[in-house]
Amino acid sequence: MSPLRLLVPLFFLGAIVTVFIKMFSSRGSDFNSKSGPSKKKRNRKSGKDGITNGQRDSQSEFELIEGGQMLLGFNNLLNGAADGRKIGKLFVSNKEIAKGSNGTVVFEGVYEGRAVAVKRLVRSHHEVAFKEIQNLIASDQHSNIIRWYGVEYDRDFVYLSLERCTCSLDDLIKTYLEFSMKKVLENNESTEAVSTYKISLDSLEGIVKGNNLWKVGGHPSPVMLKLMRDVVYGLAHLHNLGIVHRDLKPQNVLITRGMTLSAKLSDMGISKRLSGDMSSLGHLATGCGSSGWQAPEQLLQGHQTRAVDMFSLGCVLFYTITGCKHPFGDDLERDVNIVKNKVDLFPVEHVPEASDLISRLLNPNPGLRPSATEVLVHPMFWNSEMRLSFLRDASDRVELENREADSQILKAMESIAPVAIGGKWDEKIEPIFITNIGRYRRYKYDSIRDLLRVIRNKLNHYRELPPEIQELVGTVPEGFDEYFAVRFPKLLIEVYRVISLHCKEEEVFRKYFECNSI
């Protein structure tokens, strides 16, 4: 028989099997649905999800067509998650992602052909679901806010179809730490079992392997800085819309992976919209945030403004940078310590910019906390180019000030020397570099102005530096910035404080403080 004559009947047989499987699958997807044609008997027995491996393989090749809707095949629900049911346009698998509070469970699902996370809320908490929907509709047009695709109901539950994320920020950090620990143990050839965190290491291992969260010395890596900035962008967007999140915590920051990792705000269930020019929700606002992450005025008076989110942000940034530490201590003592303002910022002191920002965010006086847009322009989020540009401008600003003429700015600048330099700056710089510097002019080694001039001059004349000095200070901007940041970690933030007090309004410095571009 020619191969062609053999293929034709096989093709028809395949088509019949395909139609059969499609009918089978659509029946199965209605199984258990309280809103759909309920109580259909489950007659798929062969696999965990009722289909044989052979069927699963052939299903992976096509999409199911249901009432005009294109649904992805069950195989798109990973690892045998095909058990589940269909509610309206939504297929909810039985595969649980996580549990929330008040009986909320998050499942994997498919909504109109798109992989989603299905947040199943108990219907008696419908008020919360309704709020969540309203807030999601109002706010989801932003890349740092979780998207919502639809809502379905049955007798007992409300199902929100949300953009499916890989994990929460909390999961990411814990898994990263666990993974690093595992690596250390492996390197030590230890046979001790590593405790397993609820999220399987394997599923996140790809992410944590390719994305360092910390640099050597415990500084946040560019990946971590981006995630933290994403959170602030999300908050700035909500606040612009007059929405106060009110429950910001690492579990409510979700992570997606594309070309890079991104963070998105979720769980808008208790967020509230401020109408018009209202700046506060006052006593009558319903809902409360999570223990351990709320501002003192939120805990004490239920008085809620955008500033409560800024306080929670301070805690989240601290938690992220320190790898799960909290500025107000352990779980059980946090609320008490928040009310007493018993804060410990020591664990972030090695990152002075973070320490400065977080202490401002945790200010017990809500009126003194920076806004989300102000946070975005804080030096904590500056890249090397911006940091060097600022130091250069600061140098130009103080260089021509006359010491004898009682210059306030110069006095203020020199007064930070003990903190910013901690002695004489030549002691922290290699002799070969000091010799090179000395060829051009005389410097005072206890002067901030002169240290800034060295940085400014060597930056401006980098190309003229001898190769051995270029190698020593590294490439511009990253290496060069790091060279000075390692030796004088507090220099930038101390100079920033002086400039923000004395020269914030001056044209040359506006770009460092302006929030308009965001």
Ligand SMILES: Nc1ncnc2c1ncn2[C@@H]1O[C@H](COP(=O)(O)OP(=O)(O)OP(=O)(O)O)[C@@H](O)[C@H]1O
């Ligand atoms: N869109 C999503 N994609 C992936 N995982 C999600 C998604 N939404 C929620 N999760 C997971 O489910 C967990 C609980 O979800 P969520 O915080 O929305 O529930 P909740 O009942 O509001 O919880 P809580 O009140 O404790 O904040 C999250 O921490 C996260 O791990």
